[in-house]
Amino acid sequence: MKSLSTRTLRTRLGAGLVAGATCLSLAACTSNDPEQASDSGGGTSEAEAGSNDEAGDEVVIGFSAPAADHGWMAAITNAARAEADKYEDVELRVADGTNDVNLQISQVETFINEGVDAIVLLPFDGAAMTRTALKAMEAGIPVINVDREFNDPNAARATVLGDNYGMGVSAGSYVCEQADGNENAVVAEIAGIDSLPLTQDRSQGFEDALSECGLDVDNRVAADFTVEGGERAASNLLQAAPEIDYLWNHDDDQGVGVMAAIQNAGRDEFVMVGGAGSANAMREIQSGDSVLKATVVYPSTQGADGIKLARLVVQDKALGDLVEVSVPRTIQLYAPVVTEENVDEFLPSAFES
Template sequence: MKVQKKLILFIVLLLLSAVFVSGCGGKQETSQQISGQSGKNGKIVIGAALPDFDDKWLSYLQDGMKEYEKTQKDVEVIYVDAMNDASKQLSQVENFVQQKVDAIVLIPVDTVSAPEMVDKADQANIPIVVVNRIFDGVEKATAYVGSESIKSGLIQMEEVAKILNGKGNIAIMNGQMGHEAQIKRTEGNEQIIKKNPGMKVVLEGTAEWDRAKGMSLMENWLQSGKKIDAVVANNDEMAIGAIMALEDAGKLDDVVVAGIDATPDALDYVKSGKLKVTVFQNAKGQGQVGLETAVKAAKGEKVEKFNWIPYELVTKDNVEEYIKKWK
C-alpha cells in the first residue's frame, strides 16, 4: 500500500509539473505575439487602420496594400475597419500600440480625431504613416502619402469651364462635410469659378460620397426647377448617382457631369460619354507607397515626410489609357 501511495503521489507531482511548464510556455508565446516582429516568426507586423471597408475607392487602396504585401515575405499586415466611427478607430490604433506592432498605416475617419492617433503612436515610438487624408498636424506623423486634394478640384473645374466656355450654372455635390477632400476639392472648384465671371454656383449640397445619396440629391435639385448646366461632384460615386437621376428625367444631354477618382465604374461612364470629366486619383499607388513607407520606417530606414501621388485629368479622349491601369 505504501508503494502504491508513493507511486500515486509521484504521478500527481509529475502531472502538476507538466501543467506548470505548459502554462509558462503559453504565457511566453502570448508575450512573443504581443511583441510584434519577434512574435510573428521574425515578420514585420504592420497595423492598418482603415475608415470603411465598404467604401469603393478605399477598397482599391486596400488592394494596393495587399498587392505590395504579397511581394514582401517578411511582412504581415493586420487590417481593421473603423466603419466610419472615429472613436472606434482611435480604440483600434490604441490596440495596435498595446500589441506593439512595428508600424501603423492610418487612413483617418476624420481630420479632428487623427492628431490624437498620431500622438498615441509617437508616444509609443511606433512609426505611423498617414495615407490619403491630410490634416493640420500631419507633419507629426512619420510620413504622409497621398494627393493634394485642392489640385483635383482645380483640374476638374478647369475642364468643366472649358466645356461650358466659361459660362453656366454650377451645382456642386459635396462629399461628407468636414473631410479634407470635401473641403479642398470644393475650394479648388470655387477658385476656378471665381476666375470665370460667367459661371456661378446655384446649388450645393452633400451626398456623403455615396451613389444612392447622389441620385437622391440630384432628384431634389431637378424638382427645384433651377437651371443647371453642370453638376460637379467631389467623387465619382456621387457623379454616377447624379447621372442616373438625370437619365431618368431625360435631362442628361443638357447637363455636364464631372467627378473625381477615375474608378473602373466611372471610366465606363466616361467611355459612354455620360460622365464628361473625372480626375484620376491613384488608389492602388497610394496604398502601395503607404505600406512600403511603413515597412521602411519599421526597419529604421529614412523616409520622405511627404510623398505626393499626382492627379491626372481623364476625358473620353484618353479614357482607354486609364481603363488599362485597372486591369
C-alpha cells in the same frame, strides 16, 4: 471666400505637379483584385540586388482604415493588402474596418502593445486619432498617416495625401477648357458633405479655377457620398436648374445616384465631370454615349503607398528617384483628369463603385 489671384493659383498648381512627380516612384498599379494586382510585377521576387525592392529584414505593419462602406474606401484596403503581398519581407496585420473612433483607437493600441514595426493609419477622424498616433510614435513605432491628417504633425513619420483642392482645380480647368471662352455657360456643382474640410477644399479649388475663365457656380447642392444621397441631391438640382451646361459631381460613388437622377429626368444637354475616378465612371466615359465626359482622380492607391513607405522607413531606405536619403514627411498625390482620350491608361487601377 474671395478667389485666389492668378499667381497664387498657379503657385498651388505648380506645387501639386511637383508633389505628383515626387510620388511617381511610389504609385503602384493596384486593383480591387489583390491576386491580379500582385501579379503586376515588382516586389521582392523580381527585385534587382541593391534596389529598394530587394528583400530585407522582416517588417510587421499594422493597418487600420474606416469601414469599406463605399467603393473608394474598399479599394484603399484592397490595394494595401495587394501591395503587402508583393513583398516577402512584409507581414501585414489588417484590423477590421470601422467607423467607430473608439474601436479604431483600440485597434491602434493593440498594434502598439504587439510591438509592430510600423502602423499605416487612415483615420476615421484625424483629430480624434491624433493622441493615439502620438502614443505609437513615442513608443518608437513610425506611423504613416493616410488621407485624413492628424492635427499634430508629430503624430506621423510620413503622410500620404490626395489633393482635394487640386481636384477642384482640375475639374474647373476642364470646364474652362470645354467652355472655350463662353462666359455665359451655366455651371452646376454637386458637392459631398459640406461640413468636411475635404468638400470645402474641392469646392474652393473649383471656384478658383472657374474664376480664371470668367465663370462661377450658378447652382450648387450638397450630397453625402452615398448613392441615395447623390440621387436625391441631383434630383433637387435638376428641378431647380432647367438649364445646365456643365456639372461637376465631387464623388463617383454618389455619382451612381446622380446618373440615375439624370436618366430619370431625361436630361442630356450638359457635360458632366465626376470625381475620385471609379471604374464604372471610366466605363461611362469610354462608351462615349453618356453625359459623363470626364472624372478627376482621387487616388485609391494611398493605402498601398502607405504600406510601401512604412517598409522603406523601417528598413531605413529612401525613395529611389530622390537624392534625399530619407522618406519625405509629406507626399501629396496629383489629381489628373480622365477623358475618353486617356481613359485606357487609368481604368486598370480604378476602383469599383
